[in-house]
Amino acid sequence: xxxxxxxxxxxxxxxxxxxxxxxGAVDAVNARNDIKVLLAGQEDVIREELNKYxxxxxxxxxxxxxxxxxMAEPPVVAIRKKKDSSIVVGMNLxxxxxxDAFVSAGSSGAIxxxxxxxxxxxxxxxxxxxxxxxxxxxxxxLLIDCGANVDARAEHLVQFAQMGSLYMENVVxxxxxxxxxxxxxxxxxxxxxxxxxxxxxxxxxxxxNFVGSIESRDIPQGDADVIVCEAFTGNxxxxxxxxxxSTLISVIKQGLKSTFRSKIGAALALPALKKTLKAFxxxxxxxxxxxxxxxxxxxxxxxxxxVEIRNSIFQCVTFNQxxxxxxxxxxxxxxxxxxx
Amino acid sequence: xxxxxxxxxxxxxxxxxxxxxxxGAVDAVNARNDIKVLLAGQEDVIREELNKYxxxxxxxxxxxxxxxxxMAEPPVVAIRKKKDSSIVVGMNLxxxxxxDAFVSAGSSGAIxxxxxxxxxxxxxxxxxxxxxxxxxxxxxxLLIDCGANVDARAEHLVQFAQMGSLYMENVVxxxxxxxxxxxxxxxxxxxxxxxxxxxxxxxxxxxxNFVGSIESRDIPQGDADVIVCEAFTGNxxxxxxxxxxSTLISVIKQGLKSTFRSKIGAALALPALKKTLKAFxxxxxxxxxxxxxxxxxxxxxxxxxxVEIRNSIFQCVTFNQxxxxxxxxxxxxxxxxxxx
Numbered sequence: 124x125x126x127x128x129x130x131x132x133x134x135x136x137x138x139x140x141x142x143x144x145x146x147g148a149v150d151a152v153n154a155r156n157d158i159k160v161l162l163a164g165q166e167d168v169i170r171e172e173l174n175k176y177x178x179x180x181x182x183x184x185x186x187x188x189x190x191x192x193x194m195a196e197p198p199v200v201a202i203r204k205k206k207d208s209s210i211v212v213g214m215n216l217x218x219x220x221x222x223d224a225f226v227s228a229g230s231s232g233a234i235x236x237x238x239x240x241x242x243x244x245x246x247x248x249x250x251x252x253x254x255x256x257x258x259x260x261x262x263x264x265l266l267i268d269c270g271a272n273v274d275a276r277a278e279h280l281v282q283f284a285q286m287g288s289l290y291m292e293n294v295v296x297x298x299x300x301x302x303x304x305x306x307x308x309x310x311x312x313x314x315x316x317x318x319x320x321x322x323x324x325x326x327x328x329x330x331x332n333f334v335g336s337i338e339s340r341d342i343p344q345g346d347a348d349v350i351v352c353e354a355f356t357g358n359x360x361x362x363x364x365x366x367x368x369s370t371l372i373s374v375i376k377q378g379l380k381s382t383f384r385s386k387i388g389a390a391l392a393l394p395a396l397k398k399t400l401k402a403f404x405x406x407x408x409x410x411x412x413x414x415x416x417x418x419x420x421x422x423x424x425x426x427x428x429x430v431e432i433r434n435s436i437f438q439c440v441t442f443n444q445x446x447x448x449x450x451x452x453x454x455x456x457x458x459x460x461x462x463x
Numbered sequence: 464x465x466x467x468x469x470x471x472x473x474x475x476x477x478x479x480x481x482x483x484x485x486x487g488a489v490d491a492v493n494a495r496n497d498i499k500v501l502l503a504g505q506e507d508v509i510r511e512e513l514n515k516y517x518x519x520x521x522x523x524x525x526x527x528x529x530x531x532x533x534m535a536e537p538p539v540v541a542i543r544k545k546k547d548s549s550i551v552v553g554m555n556l557x558x559x560x561x562x563d564a565f566v567s568a569g570s571s572g573a574i575x576x577x578x579x580x581x582x583x584x585x586x587x588x589x590x591x592x593x594x595x596x597x598x599x600x601x602x603x604x605l606l607i608d609c610g611a612n613v614d615a616r617a618e619h620l621v622q623f624a625q626m627g628s629l630y631m632e633n634v635v636x637x638x639x640x641x642x643x644x645x646x647x648x649x650x651x652x653x654x655x656x657x658x659x660x661x662x663x664x665x666x667x668x669x670x671x672n673f674v675g676s677i678e679s680r681d682i683p684q685g686d687a688d689v690i691v692c693e694a695f696t697g698n699x700x701x702x703x704x705x706x707x708x709s710t711l712i713s714v715i716k717q718g719l720k721s722t723f724r725s726k727i728g729a730a731l732a733l734p735a736l737k738k739t740l741k742a743f744x745x746x747x748x749x750x751x752x753x754x755x756x757x758x759x760x761x762x763x764x765x766x767x768x769x770v771e772i773r774n775s776i777f778q779c780v781t782f783n784q785x786x787x788x789x790x791x792x793x794x795x796x797x798x799x800x801x802x803x
Binding site: 197259260270273274305307312314315316318338339340341342343344354355356358359360362363364365366367368370371372373374375377378379381382384385387388389390391392393394395396398399400402403 | 681682694712722743
């Protein structure tokens, strides 16, 4: 019998809601029959969007939620007060085992807080990290933590390394993934206090393929599969990646339009160029999972379009089928036994 | 009477030494007569390089130094032991007032340590930051600190903001430069402990144009002129900037060569494209000054070519003519008086 993965999708979250989430859900169920999408949000609004499409109706269900958490709301207050919001209703379904995963392009803060308060941490996990895939010259790397827990300690970074390694091996399919710690030099005497505390712990960690420090310069080359860092650093890396790529691409487009000759050249070169640059487009790789929770929570970019939502849903299926949470639990029990 | 700026140049430092430093020195003195370059290093080696060029001989002098500090040497030991190295000899000239500035493409660690131990800090400056200019869509921004002092405290970041502001206004010529603090969100409740400690201090700082938090995504757009951050973060930003730019440009070149049609297009578009990308080439903007010392110390990239060395020498002239150190001293005295 086929396992069906049940994904709650926040139909009200993100800049393009409800149209992008609804279309993403439709695209996902039209592509695969091992998915059921539960669309959480305002029923009439969702119904109106759904009516535009043809799809296997038994694979999409609406879960009514009347409230919407806005981007600017203080996360803790929003999660506590808006009990009938799409985020709270959706996460409760995961908590109660009625769904396997929750996907949202809504408020990052509310998703991080809700993940911890509602879905809850796996026993033994100290801090659940946010871990997006970032494009590199060789494929993708997992950046962990990119924003969930600022001022983390060395023991947290070790868990990030372990969970990230499991994720890359089982969800992305990289055998024996190379794990590296973000540092400002290759030598062990380089780094801040956190890095100096973490390096020896990672070297002792027998169950991961730790390859040492990585300088940020080498991340885009794909020199490691799992890039471990504290959340402030990770967030700076992720956002600079986005900002610098889009600035450079716009500068290049300007350059291509600057002379008559270059305009003709650009017209000829553009199709091939677009194909290459697509490989550097983060939206191809789905959303960022918040790892270490009792269920999967995936944060997609606020500006997500249907394709990113669809890919995030696919990501949940692999996560579920590979039983990543089961594997994380085993890991944590093993590590704790070793400590005793 | 014209002021002549005396710059000691480390002829032995960097991947392209001695040819790049010597050529950079020659190019600098051929372009301007208000510069004297003191080439520190092995006399015969320098002499041989110099013999290749024609230049006003009274503007270049060789300062013999028999030893060379290698990139891999532990900096503190190297500075203490190699008394006759180009770095130690050169920095002593600045310390003794026989030169105004020291420029090197050699070991960053040795330059940072030598700057503090030999040239020494301006009284009242707690930590001298390394502050390179980085290219943006609108021009350049100063990234301060990008690697000199990891684990800095809020009071250090305030001094970075003040010194960076002075530098951008007087050396780069940006009136009333916008100063921003690197953060992971625009709201004041975002950030790590250091950022939360620093934000209110910067807001109170009446003598700078503090515009609040900046997310790394907005740095390449040129949304601030002075980008203040702790050294670990700054180093990650600087190196990712370099790494991502070069990876994207190589990916784009690959894309342009991928089909016959795109190859023809590329040939037509390349001259215009190269011109645009040159604006994003950090080597155009000289080296990174180590601010707050009794004299100017400039670290240029290890892979510096003659053009970067020449531009770093020009940078020293502006720094000297604008009396940046005099202005930093005034600032510090003012701030200390305010505190009393």
